Amino acid sequence: MNETENIFLSLINQHKAIIHKVSKMYMIDAEQQRDLFQEIVMQLWKAYPTFKGNSKFSTWMYRVALNTALVYFKKDHRKVDKTPLNENIDVIDTDDSEAKEERLAYLYKAVQELNAVEKALIFLFLENQSHREIALNLGISEVNARVKLNRTKEKLQFIIKKNGYEF
Incomplete structure (x- = not known):
């Protein structure tokens, strides 16, 4: 492996x-x-030569990962899994609190009902990104990011209540 690959x-x-x-x-x-x-890692590797260090690596990575997910989601037109909530849900992020893990699983299940852009907004919000950072990552204005995020949070709250998994 060369130095670039190691980095x-x-x-x-x-x-x-x-x-x-x-x-x-x-x-x-x-x-x-x-x-x-795997697709995201592949796209990150392909795009890595274009990373100039003008922003933090994680910021650049968010943008590539979200763009890849948006394209992948649209291209493959994955359908939302409509399995009942009482079935086991595989949660990648682990936590020592069962209640917290269950709430996280409900959140991910509710997020599946959002469109691709709304998912990106919620993801960036959950990553504590500012409205400015969200706007930069999605290529929209800061005002647009703020409005879309508020609408998406309201929609997500409605989905959570509608499906009966309020916590």
């Missing part, structure tokens, strides 16, 4: 949680999540 792999290892979260946000099935994870 890239080190950066991916440091920030792989981003890829896991994006994969989980866009795909509910564990196998589809793994496929999307």
Whole structure:
């Protein structure tokens, strides 16, 4: 392995949680999540020569990961899994609290009802991105990011209430 590959792999290892979260946000099935994870890593490697360091690696990675997920989601037209909530849901992020894990699973299940852009907005919001950072990552204005995020949060709250998984 050359130095560029080693640096890239080190950066991916440091920030792989981003890829896991994006994969989980866009795909509910564990196998589809793994496929999307691999696709994101491949696209990151292809785009790595264009990373100039003008922003943090994680910021650049968010943008590539979300764009890849959006294209992958649209291209494959994955259908939303309509399995009942009482079935086991494979959660990638683990936590020592069962209640927190259950709430997280409900959140991911509810997010599956959002469209691809809304999923990106919620993902970036959950990653504590500012409205400005969300706008930069999605290529929209800050005002548009703020409005869309508020509407998406309201929609997500409605979905959670409608499906009876309020926490």
